[in-house]
Amino acid sequence: MSDSTSCDPYDDPFHPPTIPTMVNCLHCGEQYDSYLIEWRIIHNRDGAELGFWCCPTPGCDGLGFGCDILPADPEWRDERGGWCDDDDADWYDYDDDDDADAADLDPGGDIEFDDDVPF
Ligand SMILES: [Zn+2]
Numbered sequence: 001m002s003d004s005t006s007c008d009p010y011d012d013p014f015h016p017p018t019i020p021t022m023v024n025c026l027h028c029g030e031q032y033d034s035y036l037i038e039w040r041i042i043h044n045r046d047g048a049e050l051g052f053w054c055c056p057t058p059g060c061d062g063l064g065f066g067c068d069i070l071p072a073d074p075e076w077r078d079e080r081g082g083w084c085d086d087d088d089a090d091w092y093d094y095d096d097d098d099d100a101d102a103a104d105l106d107p108g109g110d111i112e113f114d115d116d117v118p119f
């Protein structure tokens with residue numbers, strides 16, 4: 001049987017980072033090493049296989065590194081300096097030049113509020 005879904009764990013954009021890091025699960029609140037995130041395959045009603053990276057805590061339905069499972073360190077970046085290593089996701093990458101660009105967009109504090117807005 002063939003279908004359009006992928007069951008290759010490393011094709012999944014939510015796979016754990018190559019270099020393990022401490023993570024927190026938004027669903028169960030547990031903290032653990034990212035290498036413990038489990039690849040699980042379920043079958044949908046049509047019998048097709050669907051794979052997901054899952055929180056290893058029994059009974060927890062947290063899914064996906066970067067989705068329900070986040071790095072404990074808010075400054076964490078992967079080995080490429082971004083949030084994931086998907087080759088198609090260059091927009092995830094961070095570099096120092098972005099900080100300079102963000103500063104250029106700062107209006108400088110002279111923000112005027114429209115009095116017609118009711119809140
Ligand atoms: Zn969890």
